[in-house]
Amino acid sequence: MRTQRLSGSDPADIARAAELLQRGGLVAVPTETVYGLAANALNVQAVRRIFAAKGRPQDNPLIVHVAKQEQLTELAEMTPRALRLAQAFWPGPLTLVLPRKSVVPDEVSGGLDTVAVRMPAHPVMREVIVQSGVPLAAPSANRSGGPSPTTAAHVLADLDGKIDAVLDGGACALGVESTVVDVSAEQPVLLRPGSITEEQLTEVLGPIKTARAVLEPPEQGARVASPGMKYQHYAPKTQLVLIRSDLAAFAAFVNARAGQSVGALCFSGEEEALAVPALSYGSVDDALEQARALFGALRGLDALGCKVVYARSPQETGVGLAVYNRLLRAAGFEVLELA
Ligand code: TXA
Numbered sequence: 001m002r003t004q005r006l007s008g009s010d011p012a013d014i015a016r017a018a019e020l021l022q023r024g025g026l027v028a029v030p031t032e033t034v035y036g037l038a039a040n041a042l043n044v045q046a047v048r049r050i051f052a053a054k055g056r057p058q059d060n061p062l063i064v065h066v067a068k069q070e071q072l073t074e075l076a077e078m079t080p081r082a083l084r085l086a087q088a089f090w091p092g093p094l095t096l097v098l099p100r101k102s103v104v105p106d107e108v109s110g111g112l113d114t115v116a117v118r119m120p121a122h123p124v125m126r127e128v129i130v131q132s133g134v135p136l137a138a139p140s141a142n143r144s145g146g147p148s149p150t151t152a153a154h155v156l157a158d159l160d161g162k163i164d165a166v167l168d169g170g171a172c173a174l175g176v177e178s179t180v181v182d183v184s185a186e187q188p189v190l191l192r193p194g195s196i197t198e199e200q201l202t203e204v205l206g207p208i209k210t211a212r213a214v215l216e217p218p219e220q221g222a223r224v225a226s227p228g229m230k231y232q233h234y235a236p237k238t239q240l241v242l243i244r245s246d247l248a249a250f251a252a253f254v255n256a257r258a259g260q261s262v263g264a265l266c267f268s269g270e271e272e273a274l275a276v277p278a279l280s281y282g283s284v285d286d287a288l289e290q291a292r293a294l295f296g297a298l299r300g301l302d303a304l305g306c307k308v309v310y311a312r313s314p315q316e317t318g319v320g321l322a323v324y325n326r327l328l329r330a331a332g333f334e335v336l337e338l339a
């Protein structure tokens with residue numbers, strides 16, 4: 001299959017993307033978080049093609065994207081808490097897990113009795129949803145298990161020849177996937193941290209629970225609240241180890257291993273202190289910048305040609321929690337604490 005290159009700044013290309021989606025096609029689309037691999041959520045054949053193109057396990061459910069709240073009424077049960085969150089944060093980087101209605105195919109919800117929904121803010125994505133006239137199922141547009149794509153070039157590196165088109169909307173503004181909150185039951189649960197922080201959610205809902213899987217590896221065979229969290233994720237081919245320490249201890253640790261096929265993932269400007277090949281992912285004190293840069297940096301790590309890369313660990317509060325959560329998975333939960 002030839003993957004068409006479409007431009008998000010060309011109205012004719014946006015119309016083309018919408019038409020491909022109406023016909024059951026797969027189109028990678030820009031959102032404010034990461035690029036999504038979209039298909040008509042109500043077309044079972046089209047949804048199956050998403051799983052095949054990504055190599056995604058069947059039991060990992062998809063997020064359904066809508067442009068207006070009215071589009072949700074046939075898909076999901078809006079609970080009072082969900083309405084409050086939608087009012088505060090939509091359109092934007094927040095996904096709500098809600099009781100699903102029967103029109104949602106099992107393929108979309110992974111057989112669960114809930115469905116995840118989001119109203120994205122990116123103007124190109126919103127236009128594609130409106131013009132296609134259907135809700136769009138869209139996981140991140142990467143090969144399953146690898147880092148999410150934040151540019152059209154990332155999408156093509158993973159999926160060229162496997163999808164109908166990619167709609168180029170430039171680099172994603174936020175860079176980590178949406179915050180996922182389960183509001184289907186009495187107790188709201190944060191399933192995946194993102195740019196909408198726990199503090200922001202608490203302001204609207206009061207105290208909220210955080211799923212164990214946000215910071216801990218899944219137990220073998222355990223049932224997890226969000227199926228996506230049990231799979232290996234975001235990982236470069238190179239072994240990655242997260243180091244919790246200050247810069248001085250980090251530099252001493254990696255420099256002692258210089259010449260042993262060791263590399264570093266550090267914060268901007270820190271490369272000079274390191275005697276090993278290094279890539280950076282934003283400033284030490286700017287979690288938003290780290291979020292924006294993280295997946296691009298993870299994609300660049302294999303090119304360093306090292307056996308193992310040691311990564312500086314970010315702050316674990318606010319948006320930093322989302323960055324830390326992705327890095328933990330990319331490192332397969334391998335973390336070293338230096339005194
Ligand atoms: O920012 C985003 O959310 C991006 C853009 C494209 O919208 N999408 C995205 O999709 O990150 P994906 O498929 O890569 O991640 C969806 C996550 C997975 O961890 C999945 O297990 C979880 O949401 N999820 C989906 N439906 C769920 C459900 N019904 N219950 C619990 N978790 C669910």
Ligand code: MG
Binds near residue numbers: 148
């Ligand atoms: Mg993903």
